[in-house]
Amino acid sequence: MTAIxxxxxxxxxxxxxxxxxxxxxxxxxxxxxxxxRIGKQVVIELDTDDKEKAQAEVKEMCxxxxxxxxxxxxxxxxxx
Amino acid sequence: MKVAVLRFPGTNCEFDTQYAFEKLGHSVDLVWHExxxxxxxxxxxxxxxxxxxxDYLRSGSIARFSPVMKAVTAxxxxxxxxxxxxNGFQILTEAGLLPGALKRNNNLHFISKHQxxxxxxxxxxxxxxxxxxxVLNIPIAHADGNYYIDDEGxxxxxxxxxxLLRYCDKDGxxxxxxxxxxxxxxxxxxxxxxxxxxPHPERALEDILGSVDGVKMLKGFEA
Numbered sequence: 001m002t003a004i005x006x007x008x009x010x011x012x013x014x015x016x017x018x019x020x021x022x023x024x025x026x027x028x029x030x031x032x033x034x035x036x037r038i039g040k041q042v043v044i045e046l047d048t049d050d051k052e053k054a055q056a057e058v059k060e061m062c063x064x065x066x067x068x069x070x071x072x073x074x075x076x077x078x079x080x
Numbered sequence: 081m082k083v084a085v086l087r088f089p090g091t092n093c094e095f096d097t098q099y100a101f102e103k104l105g106h107s108v109d110l111v112w113h114e115x116x117x118x119x120x121x122x123x124x125x126x127x128x129x130x131x132x133x134x135d136y137l138r139s140g141s142i143a144r145f146s147p148v149m150k151a152v153t154a155x156x157x158x159x160x161x162x163x164x165x166x167n168g169f170q171i172l173t174e175a176g177l178l179p180g181a182l183k184r185n186n187n188l189h190f191i192s193k194h195q196x197x198x199x200x201x202x203x204x205x206x207x208x209x210x211x212x213x214x215v216l217n218i219p220i221a222h223a224d225g226n227y228y229i230d231d232e233g234x235x236x237x238x239x240x241x242x243x244l245l246r247y248c249d250k251d252g253x254x255x256x257x258x259x260x261x262x263x264x265x266x267x268x269x270x271x272x273x274x275x276x277x278x279p280h281p282e283r284a285l286e287d288i289l290g291s292v293d294g295v296k297m298l299k300g301f302e303a
Contacts, residue, residue: 009183013228016186016259065145068138068174070181071228 001046003058004077007067008039042066054078081106081123081302086152086168088113088143093129093165093282100282101126104298113146124161124301125152127168129221129280139182139224140170149175161205161301162274166222169266169276178269178276179237180229185222186259192221194290195257197265197279198248201241204272208303209296215252216245216293218279220265225278227260227267234261242268245277 009015015037022036044061046054058076067074083101087094087110098108109119113132118125132143143149149171156162156177164172172178185191196217199210210216229237237243244266247257254263258278266277281294 013183014186014259016184016188016226020188065141066137068141068181070173071183 001048001051001054002079003044003046003054004079005042005044005058005062005066005074006039006077007042007062007072007074008037009071010073013071051078051080082119082121083108083124083126084111084118084122085109085126085128086111086113086148087128088130088132088146090132090134091128091130091167093167093280096280097126097128097165097282100285100294100298103285104295104302111148113143113148116147116151118148118151118155122160124163125155127152127162127164127171128282129166129168132167132171135167135224138170138174140167140172140174143167143171144175153177156269156274159271159273163206163301164274164276165280165282166225166278169278170224172274172276177274178267179233179242180227180261180264180267182224182278183226183228183259184224185226186256190221190223191225191258193219195220195265195279196248196250196252196255197245198252198254200243200246203241204244204268204275204300205303206268206275206300207244207297209300213252215248215250216297217284217291218281218293218297219283219291220257220279222258222278225258225260225265227264227278229261229264236270237267240270242270242272244268244275245279
């Protein structure tokens with residue numbers, strides 16, 4: 001199975017990279033952009049076929065290493 | 081005083097740090113990240129600056145799981161004194177030994193320059209040779225020094241005198257350097273035995289380098 005993890009700064013924590021990209025989009029004339037947030041994606045290949053087990057395992061990976069929960073949130077998508 | 085200075089792959093301030101403490105008359109052991117134990121009878125652990133593990137994932141996030149950090153955590157929990165400088169500060173926040181986190185500078189630049197800092201609290205084992213409100217001149221060199229802590233955490237830091245240093249102008253007024261919450265440049269833990277700061281006191285020990293203000297900072301640990 002493949003786990004796709006998205007990690008991004010929490011709502012309310014200023015994202016300087018997102019802000020810079022937002023400013024650049026404005027300068028390029030893209031109207032109607034109200035917010036830009038930049039995060040990272042981690043793609044993990046797992047040996048298991050058990051979706052629940054995979055979900056639990058990846059959650060632990062996020063809490064331990066992949067995200068710093070002081071400043072970051074994450075979401076997990078498990079694909080067969 | 082006997083000082084242990086840690087080395088991770090990518091650390092680059094370990095020799096400056098060793099030089100600094102030896103210049104002040106102390107003995108220094110460099111400790112490799114794979115070591116499971118710290119040297120016996122040490123008085124201080126320093127986690128020096130650099131780019132441990134290439135700053136991959138987040139600055140300090142990989143180094144904090146190295147074998148030596150288990151020993152450092154046990155040492156700190158036992159009341160031992162630990163100082164993290166720059167990448168060392170990032171490692172200590174990642175390890176949960178210090179509150180908060182360090183984000184990318186708000187201007188997205190690597191900032192390398194001399195910076196004035198205001199001493200906020202001196203009732204601790206680090207800044208006891210300084211005076212409250214004193215302005216120090218210490219170099220900074222970082223891309224991820226934008227200190228973040230939530231409002232509740234900040235209140236706690238203030239209430240327990242855990243804010244050590246703030247970025248300021250030459251007259252001592254708060255200044256925005258990297259976007260840190262309330263211009264914080266350094267903090268300590270609640271028990272005041274673990275210290276972290278982004279500026280580099282070990283680079284400010286000789287007039288030829290532009291400042292000697294780092295001397296009184298590092299000398300604090302002698303008391």
